[in-house]
Amino acid sequence: MSQANIIGVGMTRFGKYPESHLADIAWPAVKSALADAGIEPGAIQAAYCGSALGGMMVGQSILARIGMTGIPITNVENACSSSSTALQQAVMAVRAGKYDTVLVIGAEKLTALGGGTLPLNEDDWEASQGMVMPALYAMRAMRYMHDYGLTREQLALVSVKNRANGAKNPDAQMQKPVTVEEVLASRPVADPFTLLQCCPTGDGAAAIIVASDKAAKKYAGKHPIRVLASDLTSGRFTPGFRDMTSPEITVRGSAEAYEEAGVGPQDINLAEVHDAFSIAELIYYEAFGFCARGEAGAFLESGASAINGKVAVNPSGGLLAKGHPVGATGAAQVVEVVRQLRGECGARQVPDAKVGLTHATGGGLAGFDHGACSIHILAR
Template sequence: MRDVAIIGVGMIKFGKYPDRLLSSMGRDAVLAAMKDAGVQPKDIQAAYSGSLHGGSLLGQRIFKDLGMVGMPINNMENACSSGSSAMREAWLGIASGLYDAAIAVGSEKLSALGGGVLPMEREDIEANEGMVMPALYAMRARRYMEDFGAKPEHFAKVVVKSRKCASKNPYAQFTKETTVEEVLNSRMIADPLTLFQCCPTGDGAAAVVLCSGDKAQKYTTRPIWIKGSVLVSGRFINGFRDMTTPEITVRGSKLAYEMAGVAPKDVDLAEVHDAFSIAELLYYEALGFCKHGEAIRLIDEGATDINGRIPVNPSGGLLSKGHPVGTTGLAQITEVVWQLRGEAAGRQVKDPKIGLTHCTGGGIYGLDHGACSIHILAK
């Protein structure tokens, strides 16, 4: 397999754009990434488009008006992992030697769905009984409180950290700082999770340009190297689940660390799938940043703050930057690239060398999850 570098990234500000076409948002992200990379349309040999609700042939609609036609365009849906799955396929196409340069784009317009809770598939037994994602993560939170003594204040601290980071991110949906009291006093959604502890729906797009290692210096003097790229799907559940251990993330991260030749202690920053406050805490443990049951210690000590031992979600994460689902994985990649290049003004982690992104997707009755993609990047 060949070395693969990221040579350009771009995204639009997350928010709600009722009057914009989804394809035009994706196109803006593509143009920003290509400008950042210094490439022309003729340089791109393949494109990968990720979206959950993008409809038919979204990728073709994005690239048509840029004159990027005739090349292979792959449209991908993998729930919240759609964008990061597109990223992995672009990496694989180049690493295998099939292409020298490719682009991945994630685009989503959730405001068109009217807001509220995204529905689960009706064929899943739990969905027919009223199971939605906030309820699932509320159960995880209750179990974690019972097993490890967590308090609602611990969950609220995750949101406070998130909003503080997002206040320095011009691409974030929510940029106003908050307090523990405000988080806990926001409307209850699924006890103990309040409104501020649930990620918002919204619109957005992000794109990443990749090329083979031997071609990277042609375009840039600051390539970011893809050291690990992993995509795993859910496994059958046998018996009762440990609600405080996201098994799919544990499996995926082990594979990613092995591929990259690094350990959790080597990671300088991470962007993780904090769709709910409790989720971020669980992923501290599942990704190996601390032992099982110790996540509340990390949040109490400030270990995951911008200036902490292992900064997590310096972008503001899903909770504050936003979560236009098919875009999220590529927005995470974009943030880590900016951090590794020293371009995250106002929220810059000090001299990071290795960054990790983690994006999970969906839930299916009988499996431990739907999908999980993890990327490890290095400068």
């Protein structure tokens, strides 16, 4: 069995491109990843494309722009985990020996929806009664504050940290640092969240070239990044009590990923986690074992999750600052971790980064923590 390696990455800066077709937002990311790997388009054997709301045949429409058709193209929809699931499929195909060179794309154009909260399935019991994603995360936050004494200021600090990181990332949608006071004074969305504690709506794309050991030797102009773990799981339905302060899908997924990689939380130098709302990042510190249950607020305040801290969390700015064009998010997290592991991140570079992880979870469904979760652990 071959290992899977990442030999090239690229992305289109997250932002608002209402006048552009999704394919035109995405193809530059593909070309950039190909150039980064030093591989010619004709050498790519298959493509997996993640998009949640882009409609049918997103992968074909992107690759038709740049003469890359005639290969197997698989379109993947798994809500906010769409392109991380696409990567998981690509890694599986390379490890199985089916392909030596695979392209992964994540692409989304949320401005096509006209703004507001993400549309959920109308036939979902809770969505039909007014459930929206900010409300789901807000209830997690309210319970966490009740159980562990987390303050509104500590919650706001997540946005402050990630906006500061995003200001150092040219690919981030939000480029302006903010203060705790500004976060708390922004307009209320779902108590305890104010606007600056919610990820922005936007468009964007990211691309990754996955290669077998053989192909990595042939093409990688830069040091290939090894995929130590590629995990995908789904949420477990429960009609009864559920501890909303501990995300069962991520707790389970992180244990699976650590086991596959043969590493533990102490080995992780940086993590791109799914901070769709401020509380999420805090809950994920605990789910990944970066700190103990109930200690996330203090962990953040101590600077342990800052770029120079014990584990740099969301050095790219995360979903809160880099943006969250949902289907593109998982692939873009991988772009950041690969660049960090290669030492290419300039002002936001995590010192001596050796091992990093990405985590994209998605899907608001009644009875679930989330519908899908995909975690990757990468090493240089």
